[in-house]
Amino acid sequence: MIESPLIREIVGDRFHKVILKLLATRFGPVSPELEAEVRSILDESVLDAVIELAAFSLDLKHFQAEMRAIPRPPEPWDPADEPDPSVEK
Secondary structure (H helix, E strand, C coil): CCCCCHHEEEEEEHHHHHHHHHHHHHHHHHHHHHHHHHHHCCCCHHHHHHHHHHHCCCCCCHHHHHHCCCCCCCCCCCHHHHHCCCCCC
């Protein structure tokens, strides 16, 4: 299966909105730092685990600690991230 960075971003954005809404509904306002941390996650399997954490964590502190403990797979290689060989240093 080909994984497009754009598709990952779109799917990730939907997951982020659900997670943040769930956290805000359960615990009140979410700090900008925690929101940024949630939005930095793009891997779908990690996002699945984070949704479960958001649903069952005792509080935001517990959620954040457990979220940080989830192993993260390496991000997929994107040829757009490679330096342009035609540009000299």
